Amino acid sequence: MILTAILFAILASCLPFLFMKAKRTQGWLVAIVPALLLFGFLSLDTVNQGNIVEQNNWLPLLGLNINFYIDGLSSLFIYLILGMGIFVFAYANGYMKSYPGKSRFYSFLLLFMAAMLGLVSAGNMILLFIFWELTSVSSFMLISFFHDKEGARKAALQALLITSIGGLSILGGFIIIGSIVGSYEIQDWIAQASLITSSKYSTAALILIILGAFTKSAQFPFHFWLPNAMVAPTPVSAYLHSATMVKAGVFLLMRLGPIFGPTDIWQFVLPLFGSITFLLGAFFAVVQSDLKRIFAYTTVSSLGALVMLIGIDTDLSIRAALMFLLVHSLYKGALFMLAGIIDKRVGTRDIYLLGGLRKPMPIVTTITTLVLTSMAGVPPLIGFLGKEMIYEASIQVPVVAPYLITFSILGNIFMVLTSLYVGYMVFFRKEHHWPKQPQRAGISMAFGPLLLASASLLFGVLPQASIQPYLQSAIEAIKPEHVELKIKLWHGFNKVLLLSIATVFMGSLLFMFRRITVPFFVTFYKKVFTIHFSDRFFSIIDRFMRMNQRKADVVQHGYQRRYLSTIFLFASILLWYIIVQTWGSRSAVQYDSLSWVLAVICLIIVGLSFMSLPARLGRVSVITIIGGIGYSVAAIYLFYGAIDLAITQILVDSLTVILLVLVLPKLPRLVAFTNARGVVRDMVLATVFGSAMGIIAYTSATNPAANKISDFFEEFSLSIAHGKNIVNVILVDFRGIDTLGEITVLVLASLGIYTLLKFKQS
Amino acid sequence: MNTTLLQLAARAIRIMMLVISVFVLLRGHNQPGGGFIGGLLAGGGIVIYVIAFHTHQLLSKTLRAMAPLRVIGLVLALGSGVLGMVLGKSFLHAQWFNLNIPLLGTLHMGTPLLFDIGVYLAVTGVMVMVILLLMEDRKWN
Amino acid sequence: MEIVIIILLLLGSLLMLLGAIGLVRFPDIFMRMHAGTKAPSLGSMLMLIASALYFGTLSIFIEVLIIIAIIFITTPVGSHAIGTTAHRLKLKKWERMKIDDLERDENM
């Protein structure tokens, strides 16, 4: 059932190509897909019916099965993905009107949606990983939608590389845990949580998984890819890079919360990095001028808040995290869409060029104000609830509460400042430098933000009636022993409310003195944050490539003789290692009356080999010397009675000499590459290698095997194979297939000479 | 160096070499020799002939006519194998016959000999091919 | 009979040694060429005859005869080739060499 739904979503990604003709309504048509799916998933109703488990065997050998596991947490995400999906597709219909390649765009957006659905509903962690990577890939394609712009390509590359570092590390982590538990099912993991945490490999696995989640959710120090990803078309930013994909890391952490939540690393690393990201993101947002970048940094900040909350790992903090997740998706998706509308209608996103849009774009102004208020955390909007809960959760942490509270308050003050400042600069300021006269937004583009803003308002005023049950079941998925927590707009007058008021007050104060504060922040930013992670990232890549180029030039120098020396060097090392290891396993050689003759011939061979080395000899001389070596070798064969072999050796030797001589005039002039040192080096290497081979040959000659298959040949050559000459019988009968191969080699070699000589380039 | 002496010797040697090579081939199963050695020897004979007569007009044509030998050799070798497969148990399974030839008496023949002839032809053909190509390429003076 | 074989063998091998010594000691290529081809061909003939006597069958005799024939056909041709080449290459001649027929022929 779930499998069908996801397969349907994946297949639906081909749909846009079918509707290529429907230029004006493509987005609307595509939006039907998430609508249908939403309808389907709503009917599952995990709130009332409990968790849904669906199992399909795929590759049991690998532990990789298409198992789905939908609990409250998954449901929350599914509704988020599909709901946002409808709005985004509708919005894209207006936004993408004039771009070529729309079908590709919709297709990848749908594919992304399918992957995201799969990710949140996967019950098998490897399946989760598969979908995880799919989201990265589709994100890559969407970021590089304007692929002929270098910025887009770079940003896409950066995003994919960073998320794939994370992807690989979570794969590693999953496999480690999987090998501890013996299964990749999330239910098994949760059931055996204590087994996992008590294993000595669990720390490594946890760190790997956290790393993966951090890259995906743009935590410090990997935060920089997210603002750069804003080169993507705005629907993508709204959908992937604020509402859904970047939450995948958060989702993963929430999923594993029941297992690792109690560990020290979890409770140390997540709040630490989360709070840093929270503060930094909010601060960076203030000093930006591009609307989308501002929102991107606030997204980073919010993700930091989420990670921090998950890391605290108390009932309250989890509730706060889920609440804030919802809140953030609602307002941030809307904000991106609005930014896109402004960009389209006015022609710029720079807040210092924009201004006074209140008059020409009243509806947009209203919606934006509403949404920004939510972001600032002012009641009665839902943003207020989110912030309240963050404070509530931070306060009751045992040791580090003051630290966390400080970070949260500072971060939120910047959020408030950003909201006010952006709203003022874009809509209420008098002066402006519009590149073109603003026009009203079309219905399809305004539809999404409008609904989202109203949702913010509705959920904020009536949390009990609207979102309470869904959040409740999601919390239960993470904290099973959880007691019911009511979500109310009005908590009573307490410390938390005080903090909220203080935050808004401080933010407004900063805004009032914006002429002093904002420029101060900008200079501060420029002075202190001189390291740009993104630039650094590319310069590291550049340096890495140059280093590899150098290394490749060193290793891959193109000199044949040095390749050969390397090979023989490594061979000598290996062989000598083995000889030393197995020293002493040889016995004495047997001498007979002819051994001295053999010794003389061997000496002649060795001497001739050495004499053929100097380059001054010239080719013909070397060939004659090689001929001499060949004859001597033939003599050795004769002493052992191998007449056939000796004859063949002499024939081959002579014919080789002849052929070489025939080819010689074609060769280029002989150049002496080697100097004296080179020759000495080669000689040393040759001696080392040759002696190794010699020792091995000696060892094997003195330790012959007891019964060899050649005994059989000697015995049955005449009686069964009807031949006295064993060599020939072996060649044509016992091992005839070898000979068949060899004559094929000969024929093919003659073809080689043919091609070399006939296809010669002049 | 295109001397009469060499040409004279080459004629005699060539014939001798070819005859000996066939001889070596045929008795190879029992005495030193066989297809490979025979083929190489025949190749040597052709080399010496080419060296002596390389200016001769017809040489290239003659050699060219001999080039298909290698394919014939392959066919024979493969054929003997397939024959073994058809008549016997396995690929390359040796099959022996007693041929009654008038005059010579009974001859014990088998597919290994056929195989050996294939080897011989292939080796000779390859040698011829190589020499032909090198010669055409060089245009010796 | 054994004595004959031994004498033939010894003679043959000594001839070869002689040739080898000549090969090393003679001053120029032309003389070395003579030493390196004539003496060994005679030597190998003697030794072949010795082996034929040792085995003493007709077929061996015929074979040995063929071999000797081959040697005596090929060696002169080979040495001739070497000599002509050496001459063409204008390799250094012995300073006491007086008559060079080939050069005279070619100059004519």
Add this chain to the structure above:
Amino acid sequence: MISTAIYIVIGILLLAMVLSVARLVKGPSTSDRIVSLDMIGSVLIGIIICLSIIKDNSIYLDAILIISLILFVGTVAMSKYLTENVSKKWKS
């Protein structure tokens, strides 16, 4: 008696071989090397004869037949190559 003599013969032949090898190494011209290669071939023939007597096996003689045939081909081919190079030089 013949068996002791044969070792002396082999000794002499080996000495001849070593001397020829010396010439092969020393050169100085390629023609010298070709001559000494020829010489090594002849010595090899002698050694084979001795072997055939030691092992009392006449099939070694077959090897001689083939060696004597092929040795000369190498010699001629190499000389051929050398002359040709020379005539090329003359032409250019």
Add this chain to the structure above:
Amino acid sequence: MIVFAPIIIPLIFIILSLSLGKASGAVQRIVFMAGNVTTIGVAVTILRRVLNEGYLVAQAGAWEAPYGITMVADTFSGIMLTLTSLTVGVVSLYSMAWREDKLNKPVFFALIFGLQMGMNGAFIAGDLFNLYVWFEVMLISSFVLISYGSKKIQLKGTLKYVTMNLVSSFFFVAGIAVLYSAVGTLNMADLAYRVREANGELNLFAPSALILMGFAVKSAIFPFFFWLPDSYHTPPLPVTALFSGTLTKVGVYSMIRFYSLIHLPGDVFYTQLFLFIASTTMISGVLMATSQFEVRRLLSFHIVSQIGYMIMGLGLFTRLALTGAIFYIIGHCIVKTNLFLLSGIGYKITGTFNLKQSGGLMKHKPFIAILFFISALALVGIPPLSGFFGKFMLIKGGVESHEFIHVASALGVSFLTLFSMLKIWNEAYAKDIPEDSQTQDFQFGKAPKQLVISSVILVVVTLSLTFGSKFIIDICDTAANQLLDIDGYIRVILNR
């Protein structure tokens, strides 16, 4: 009897191609394709029969097992036969449309069949020396193919290729000789039997090290890989594609085959050696690949890197790891060939192999871009494409054997592979045609349909590796099990 078919059929077609020199081009091409189709048919038949019967054994010349030459096909052989014949078939189709006259000659066809014959022989050889012979057949064909066309740069590459492979053959044959003198047999089953009989008394370090070096040079593993990137980018593209997909795999195949036979449980030395080789091969290959801007060179370096994964499976030597290695071989063969084919199509369109000067393929040829994207991601191992399963199994095997360093390097290398694939993508596909390109006046020529069709076939195969992964992994698992079941192998061949 069908066991002999993989070598007899190509040989028949070698003969046919060589004797059809005077026939018309169409007839020659029909014969060529007929040969390929027949070989594929034979391979598939063998694979099917092997899956049913376990082993197919035949004795050449009907000499009984350790004495005659055994030809044996097990599942692994069946897989490799099918894989390579499929690759060769597709590349043959491609080469006929490559529009280079030389590639439409009977000589070329004969050489392809020669290569095919050598590889097939190597896959079914049950005898070590016979394996060597088939290596020679394969190598001589590859020598000729790599020099095919005789361009100057090609000859340089050929020289390196030939020398290195001759050296490797030397090592191989020396190893066989030493092995034979130590064990007294060449039959691989008999070898395994005697090794097991001797119960560790038999000292086979030296011969197996020599044979290892022989295989190592052929399969281009660290530190013997230099020849590959220096020579693979020189021949005509179809030849490069063919080599990249198949040749090194034969080395890896033989390595797995040989070491699984003499591998005794608890053999630490070779386990560690192979793992070390695997990691260094992976890393060194991929590091050098990242800096390249010539597509073919870049891809060649990647071959080196990915050989490392296959060796890793051998080093871990567990059922899972071997299954992974075999699956990885399948996926890599198909995908790597396809990447070369696609770079050739790119060349036909843009007229250059240099990444810096090419571009615009995505805009003008979106279909080809899709083909490339799928193949590139499959090579990287982005799930659920084919590369993923192999890597996953290997990494899982590594984690289960607690070889964390090698697991880490496998993961890291996969990241760098992604990086260099994205580089190709960005430069050749996403980017527009550069302003300063020397080939600026190119007119986005049409790529011949047949080229694209060949590539589409391989992409379909790649995708079917995903969709049919259950089926394929089951087959690989059977093969791995058979590799581990040495006793079964010995029993089938020697009847003891």
